[in-house]
Amino acid sequence: xxxxxxxxxxLIWAPLRLALAVGLALFxxxxxxxxxxxxxxxxxxxxxxxxxxxxxxxxxxLQTLADAxxxxxxxxxxxxxxxxxxxxxxxxxxxxxMLASYAVLPFAKDFVGVDLNVGVLYLxxxxxxxxxxxxxxxxxxxxxxxxxxxxRSAGQLISYEVPQLLSLITVVLVSGSLSMVQITESQxxxxxxxxxLPLAFVTYFIAALAETNRNPFDLPEAESELxxxxxxxxxxxxxxxxxxxxxxEVTVVSAILTTLWLGGWSGPWVDSxxxxxxxxxxxxxxxxxxxxxWIRATLPRFRIDQLMSFCWKSLIPVTIANILVTAVLLLAxxxxxxxxAVANWLMLGAFVVAIPLLQRRRLAGVRARLRAEAERRxxxx
Amino acid sequence: xxxxxxxxxxxxxxxxxxxxxxxxLLGISHxxxxxxxxxxxxxxxxxxxxxxxxAWGRYPIHFYVxxxxxxxxxxxxxxxxxxxxxxxxxxxxxxxxVTLFIGILVSGLIYAWKKEALRxx
Numbered sequence: 001x002x003x004x005x006x007x008x009x010x011l012i013w014a015p016l017r018l019a020l021a022v023g024l025a026l027f028x029x030x031x032x033x034x035x036x037x038x039x040x041x042x043x044x045x046x047x048x049x050x051x052x053x054x055x056x057x058x059x060x061x062l063q064t065l066a067d068a069x070x071x072x073x074x075x076x077x078x079x080x081x082x083x084x085x086x087x088x089x090x091x092x093x094x095x096x097x098m099l100a101s102y103a104v105l106p107f108a109k110d111f112v113g114v115d116l117n118v119g120v121l122y123l124x125x126x127x128x129x130x131x132x133x134x135x136x137x138x139x140x141x142x143x144x145x146x147x148x149x150x151x152r153s154a155g156q157l158i159s160y161e162v163p164q165l166l167s168l169i170t171v172v173l174v175s176g177s178l179s180m181v182q183i184t185e186s187q188x189x190x191x192x193x194x195x196x197l198p199l200a201f202v203t204y205f206i207a208a209l210a211e212t213n214r215n216p217f218d219l220p221e222a223e224s225e226l227x228x229x230x231x232x233x234x235x236x237x238x239x240x241x242x243x244x245x246x247x248x249e250v251t252v253v254s255a256i257l258t259t260l261w262l263g264g265w266s267g268p269w270v271d272s273x274x275x276x277x278x279x280x281x282x283x284x285x286x287x288x289x290x291x292x293x294w295i296r297a298t299l300p301r302f303r304i305d306q307l308m309s310f311c312w313k314s315l316i317p318v319t320i321a322n323i324l325v326t327a328v329l330l331l332a333x334x335x336x337x338x339x340x341a342v343a344n345w346l347m348l349g350a351f352v353v354a355i356p357l358l359q360r361r362r363l364a365g366v367r368a369r370l371r372a373e374a375e376r377r378x379x380x381x
Numbered sequence: 382x383x384x385x386x387x388x389x390x391x392x393x394x395x396x397x398x399x400x401x402x403x404x405x406l407l408g409i410s411h412x413x414x415x416x417x418x419x420x421x422x423x424x425x426x427x428x429x430x431x432x433x434x435x436a437w438g439r440y441p442i443h444f445y446v447x448x449x450x451x452x453x454x455x456x457x458x459x460x461x462x463x464x465x466x467x468x469x470x471x472x473x474x475x476x477x478x479v480t481l482f483i484g485i486l487v488s489g490l491i492y493a494w495k496k497e498a499l500r501x502x
Binding site for chain 2: 097103121145
């Protein structure tokens with residue numbers, strides 16, 4: 001009879017492992033959200049020379065918990081004109097794929113819910129399912145703000161999904177696998193993909209900001225024009241679930257960035273002490289989450305036309321070019337990755353330099369057109 | 382490594398637990414939260430004004446154009462994934478074919494660009 005880990009019968013071990021994985025994922029989502037919200041509020045406060053939450057618990061640590069309890073005990077209002085079943089289903093449709101993303105995240109060696117051989121594709125699929133929930137929420141609310149917000153979010157999410165997915169391709173090219181575990185293992189000894197594919201890292205990072213509705217891409221929640229976007233009719237715990245899902249999503253994209261570019265659980269002494277991997281993984285993930293928060297405190301919000309044109313006219317051509325260049329160089333130099341790295345760093349430099357220049361030229365063109373129009377109008381008068 | 386079907390069963394369980402967890406949270410909220418609906422409360426929010434008409438109406442065509450372009454490039458991604466995972470086996474033939482494939486799609490993007498479909502009004 002085969003014996004599983006800890007001397008358990010495989011028939012008992014398999015369901016136990018599944019229960020553990022799901023429970024741990026839920027635990028991580030809830031605690032991650034609590035921790036992140038507190039961290040974000042504190043960090044924003046420090047950056048804006050405020051105190052942030054200080055009253056509930058030591059240093060305001062229990063503030064988020066208090067907020068969560070408040071949300072639970074809040075009256076749940078559903079407007080009369082909403083489409084009942086879709087309105088009720090939307091939070092689940094946003095939340096369930098986010099939770100399912102945790103299934104393939106490799107926290108450490110042999111510490112992964114399920115090592116799918118198509119892990120990257122699976123994560124990409126789940127990432128796009130959020131759009132579905134958001135469109136449903138916007139439509140089912142039967143509210144003009146919600147509908148406009150929902151459609152805008154959909155437009156933004158599907159647009160930025162393209163560069164996000166295409167950036168993943170370059171990593172798959174270099175690592176030669178779609179499995180999250182194998183991608184991590186291909187980056188041992190500090191040969192992490194960030195050094196080889198910095199451009200893909202940057203494009204994925206920008207797209208991930210948009211994909212999680214974070215600043216500077218938080219147009220769906222542009223409160224000055226859309227009230228709360230697709231969330232306008234949602235209140236109480238229903239709203240709380242959307243919020244949970246959003247923070248969970250931030251953790252998921254940070255974890256994807258960690259796994260694909262920062263080497264996941266790998267780090268010094270991890271071979272002799274595998275549990276260190278969890279610490280490295282968490283550390284790297286939260287480092288990226290902190291950058292997300294930093295960006296939120298720094299940058300103003302994009303306008304919708306800037307957002308769309310930046311995606312379709314800058315990011316997508318760059319990512320496509322990146323795929324072709326990477327593939328050609330990998331095939332031309334099968335033994336070394338140095339040419340790919342050099343090309344990628346050069347392309348990143350060109351990207352960073354070219355974007356402001358092109359933008360300036362475009363703005364000059366727009367200004368000239370506006371001036372010409374104004375002159376024509378003046379003559380006509 | 383669990384076998385193929387089992388690993389997708391895991392994924393399925395994650396989905397079910399996610400949906401169930403949301404239901405549980407909302408259920409708890411339903412039990413503890415007060416419920417005093419009034420006509421004003423249940424009215425659609427429109428910044429305090431009386432809502433005019435239904436929201437289910439028409440919205441700009443741009444969304445449709447972008448959705449169409451998105452579908453093109455999403456399918457592009459799906460076709461690129463298997464090639465990317467095994468591109469060393471396909472060699473230069475694969476690269477030429479993928480370049481052709483992407484080239485056709487990019488020419489579509491350029492067409493949309495020139496037709497100003499990518500401009501947001």
